[in-house]
Amino acid sequence: MARGTQRLIFVALKVLAVALALVLMVVIIRTATFPSYQTSPPECKPTDPDFIPADQDRLARFTSAIRFRTVSYERGVGTPQELSRFIQFIRESFPTIHGSPLVRRQVVGNYSLLYRVAGSDASLQPYMLASHLDVVPATEEANWEAPPFSGQLKDGYIYGRGTIDIKHTLMGCLEAVEFLLSRGRQPKRTLYLAFGHDEETGGHFGAKVIADVLTQQGEKMAFILDEGTPVGDGLLPGVSKQVALISVAEKGGLQLRLEVDEEGGHASIPRSESAIGILSKAISKLEDSPHPNMFGTGPETRMLEYVATEMTLPYRMLTSNLWLFSPLVAWVYSRKPQTNALARTTTALTRFNAGVKDNVISPRATAVIDHRIHPTSSVEEVMEFDLKVVNDPRVKFSVINSRQPSPTSPYGKDSPTYMLLQETIQQIFPDALVAPTTMVGNTDTLYYWNLSSAIYRFNPCVMTSSDLPRFHGVNERISVKSYERAMNFYYHLIVNMDEPLILKRYRHEDDL
Numbered sequence: 001m002a003r004g005t006q007r008l009i010f011v012a013l014k015v016l017a018v019a020l021a022l023v024l025m026v027v028i029i030r031t032a033t034f035p036s037y038q039t040s041p042p043e044c045k046p047t048d049p050d051f052i053p054a055d056q057d058r059l060a061r062f063t064s065a066i067r068f069r070t071v072s073y074e075r076g077v078g079t080p081q082e083l084s085r086f087i088q089f090i091r092e093s094f095p096t097i098h099g100s101p102l103v104r105r106q107v108v109g110n111y112s113l114l115y116r117v118a119g120s121d122a123s124l125q126p127y128m129l130a131s132h133l134d135v136v137p138a139t140e141e142a143n144w145e146a147p148p149f150s151g152q153l154k155d156g157y158i159y160g161r162g163t164i165d166i167k168h169t170l171m172g173c174l175e176a177v178e179f180l181l182s183r184g185r186q187p188k189r190t191l192y193l194a195f196g197h198d199e200e201t202g203g204h205f206g207a208k209v210i211a212d213v214l215t216q217q218g219e220k221m222a223f224i225l226d227e228g229t230p231v232g233d234g235l236l237p238g239v240s241k242q243v244a245l246i247s248v249a250e251k252g253g254l255q256l257r258l259e260v261d262e263e264g265g266h267a268s269i270p271r272s273e274s275a276i277g278i279l280s281k282a283i284s285k286l287e288d289s290p291h292p293n294m295f296g297t298g299p300e301t302r303m304l305e306y307v308a309t310e311m312t313l314p315y316r317m318l319t320s321n322l323w324l325f326s327p328l329v330a331w332v333y334s335r336k337p338q339t340n341a342l343a344r345t346t347t348a349l350t351r352f353n354a355g356v357k358d359n360v361i362s363p364r365a366t367a368v369i370d371h372r373i374h375p376t377s378s379v380e381e382v383m384e385f386d387l388k389v390v391n392d393p394r395v396k397f398s399v400i401n402s403r404q405p406s407p408t409s410p411y412g413k414d415s416p417t418y419m420l421l422q423e424t425i426q427q428i429f430p431d432a433l434v435a436p437t438t439m440v441g442n443t444d445t446l447y448y449w450n451l452s453s454a455i456y457r458f459n460p461c462v463m464t465s466s467d468l469p470r471f472h473g474v475n476e477r478i479s480v481k482s483y484e485r486a487m488n489f490y491y492h493l494i495v496n497m498d499e500p501l502i503l504k505r506y507r508h509e510d511d512l
């Protein structure tokens with residue numbers, strides 16, 4: 001090798017070594033100095049004078065609520081009589097709310113409830129706590145440890161459909177307001193309680209109508225809090241502490257029907273391709289072609305940064321240096337369904353129908369695909385992607401339902417409402433970190449976009465990964481302690497909203 005070439009290689013190696021040393025230094029410095037986003041407000045204790053205990057009466061009210069079979073089956077098909085009975089039960093169970101001159105109650109869309117609790121200072125913008133009255137059906141009843149509509153108490157847990165989705169927040173909000181009013185207190189800021197009756201089938205006749213009513217009344221909310229992500233225990237890799245996840249955005253949705261119509265006929269004289277075969281190839285292509293991994297562009301990235309300082313060293317190093325390791329973390333995210341759902345638009349094949357008889361070639365095959373769209377993508381982008389992937393004019397696409405991803409609500413120290421939520425969560429869950437994230441399922445908040453630019457989705461309940469299948473699944477349950485925390489969470493949120501110290505600390509948005 002010529003001496004000139006040798007020298008060049010030597011210099012190149014030296015430059016590379018210096019560059020690597022510099023990168024390593026930056027990685028170490030960032031790991032050591034990465035900021036903490038957590039706060040430590042005073043903990044809420046059972047000895048506090050304004051602690052709401054899960055006493056016999058409150059537990060009896062909650063278990064009774066679980067016994068109402070307020071099931072939604074499909075769009076427009078629910079259980080109207082049971083909803084009416086449940087509404088009557090609510091009316092009788094919370095006498096202070098329903099007798100208070102401060103409270104106006106409206107039944108909206110026949111079965112949804114909208115309460116307005118008048119604040120003492122009309123100059124302050126109101127806010128809204130949302131939940132829903134309906135539940136999904138309970139299947140596999142025989143596999144439940146206690147019947148799904150029993151509200152049975154077993155080993156410290158209340159069993160039943162709706163215990164974590166979402167009658168605990170519905171009843172929790174009502175208990176909090178009842179407690180507040182029965183102590184003769186009036187909030188400074190007006191608050192709304194909005195309870196839709198068909199969230200589980202898209203909210204078309206409940207939340208949508210609530211939103212119309214509020215829009216007609218010209219209301220704008222300082223913030224809205226609806227059902228959402230839980231306090232995760234062991235859900236985030238590399239974090240041993242619990243992490244309360246506040247969803248500051250919600251994925252969009254695109255439900256597509258795919259249809260192939262071909263000639264059918266006798267199974268003894270088949271053609272080379274059938275409707276079933278053509279459709280199978282199309283959906284198999286879609287399943288094999290995931291939408292791009294968007295890690296690094298949405299709240300899923302910030303979620304990691306919010307807990308970075310509490311992570312084990314390898315994770316902490318990666319998370320504090322996403323400028324370098326983002327592709328690696330994106331790959332890690334794609335490996336598990338829960339994190340994969342946060343990082344990209346997902347594709348779920350939910351229905352496949354064809355054929356009527358063993359020896360008849362079906363002239364028709366249909367399938368349904370349920371996409372959940374990443375906050376940085378759109379319905380149009382997803383449609384275009386799918387058409388390109390399938391690339392077969394024999395496969396007809398039609399849209400069953402679509403919703404764009406939500407706007408992202410403000411979060412972090414610059415947002416007083418987010419900080420109010422964070423601090424309230426840490427009062428009730430003192431061991432938990434708090435982080436923003438994206439809601440991968442959909443909620444009634446879709447209809448509330450025009451009412452507020454600060455919409456949050458949170459479920460005040462600790463959940464491990466083994467609890468997640470209980471959502472819409474078998475053995476849905478909540479511990480008595482968790483229900484107690486839910487009631488106190490809403491009560492403290494209401495009180496904190498009027499607490500000058502907390503507001504002063506973060507006050508620099510006009511709406512607060």
Ligand SMILES: CCCCCCCC/C=C\CCCCCCCC(=O)N[C@@H](Cc1ccccc1)C(=O)O
Binds near residue numbers: 229236440443468
């Ligand atoms: C590190 C990862 C942490 C991620 C944690 C994820 C925790 C997930 C927690 C809860 C998920 C379950 C709650 C989902 C509730 C969504 C409510 C729902 O099912 N909505 C329906 C709405 C709908 C829309 C259109 C037609 C019918 C119904 C839905 O999304 O399908």
Ligand SMILES: [Zn+2]
Binds near residue numbers: 165166199
């Ligand atoms: Zn729900």
Ligand SMILES: [Zn+2]
Binds near residue numbers: 165472
């Ligand atoms: Zn649900």
